[in-house]
Amino acid sequence: MEQLVQSKASGHQTAGSIRLVQISDCHLCAAAATLYRGENADAGLLSVLQKIATWQPQLVLASGDLSEDASAASYQRLAGYLQTLGAPVCVLPGNHDNEELMQRYFHRGPWTGPLILQAGAWRLVLLSSVLAGHIEGAISPGDIEQLRDFLETGPQTPVLIALHHQPVPVGAQWIDRYMLRAPEALLGLLADHDEIRALVWGHVHQAFETTIGSTRLLACPSTAANSVAGALHFTRDPAGPACRWLQLKAQGALATGLWSRRATRSDFNQDPTLSAGQNQPENQVNEDAGKGSG
Ligand SMILES: [Fe+2]
Numbered sequence: 001m002e003q004l005v006q007s008k009a010s011g012h013q014t015a016g017s018i019r020l021v022q023i024s025d026c027h028l029c030a031a032a033a034t035l036y037r038g039e040n041a042d043a044g045l046l047s048v049l050q051k052i053a054t055w056q057p058q059l060v061l062a063s064g065d066l067s068e069d070a071s072a073a074s075y076q077r078l079a080g081y082l083q084t085l086g087a088p089v090c091v092l093p094g095n096h097d098n099e100e101l102m103q104r105y106f107h108r109g110p111w112t113g114p115l116i117l118q119a120g121a122w123r124l125v126l127l128s129s130v131l132a133g134h135i136e137g138a139i140s141p142g143d144i145e146q147l148r149d150f151l152e153t154g155p156q157t158p159v160l161i162a163l164h165h166q167p168v169p170v171g172a173q174w175i176d177r178y179m180l181r182a183p184e185a186l187l188g189l190l191a192d193h194d195e196i197r198a199l200v201w202g203h204v205h206q207a208f209e210t211t212i213g214s215t216r217l218l219a220c221p222s223t224a225a226n227s228v229a230g231a232l233h234f235t236r237d238p239a240g241p242a243c244r245w246l247q248l249k250a251q252g253a254l255a256t257g258l259w260s261r262r263a264t265r266s267d268f269n270q271d272p273t274l275s276a277g278q279n280q281p282e283n284q285v286n287e288d289a290g291k292g293s294g
């Protein structure tokens with residue numbers, strides 16, 4: 001298992017925790033000028049990355065649909081953009097992606113089965129949910145078996161599981177038609193493994209949060225274009241591109257929220273655990289404030 005990030009042994013209030021940023025659904029095209037749903041995906045991503053850089057994340061998770069047209073040029077540009085953050089990057093394939101091409105530019109991904117990484121006190125499991133030729137997703141029975149083995153034989157440290165497709169409906173018909181097939185295979189593991197503290201995904205182009213037992217289920221909005229929450233059809237969210245920050249704390253607690261480039265100061269709600277930190281996000285939105293803003 002690759003030890004990606006060492007947590008700080010001592011220091012300020014955030015000692016022992018890991019700053020993880022999740023970006024999703026960048027939908028970059030081969031030509032940077034090509035619009036995605038009427039938006040310039042490169043410009044949206046870059047606006048979000050500017051905010052992310054001020055937080056100095058220790059780890060970046062890009063959760064699929066990184067390209068719109070599965071072109072090498074789009075992956076190459078994305079890799080270049082993310083490199084500027086100076087943090088390890090791990091990626092998930094989405095239904096728009098070409099896994100073979102992605103691997104040329106991103107070596108950390110679930111390319112041969114679940115990818116398991118160590119980040120501070122946490123273990124991260126990246127699962128491929130791509131079902132070739134389909135918009136909806138599925139996790140192979142073999143990958144579910146590997147995940148179960150890992151959970152049953154590994155140390156009882158907090159676990160975050162990431163995939164592209166939503167394992168529960170997010171209440172938006174246009175995208176809930178294309179969720180993870182047979183999600184009970186994955187969700188059934190939560191009941192027996194309360195060390196799974198977070199299950200995160202992209203694909204839905206909106207923010208969403210719920211809990212099952214002690215697990216937080218979190219959707220990450222798109223860095224390109226989002227829909228207002230709960231819409232029947234894709235309905236452009238004027239709040240624009242966004243991403244999710246997660247702070248994985250040493251004892252298994254989790255703080256998370258969203259950054260939207262157009263969020264205003266009054267929308268922000270500081271995470272008190274960060275207030276003493278050096279790398280305090282300039283503007284963070286807590287879950288309640290962020291809901292519906294994409
Ligand atoms: Fe997408």
Ligand SMILES: [Fe+2]
Nearest residue numbers: 065094095203
């Ligand atoms: Fe997708």
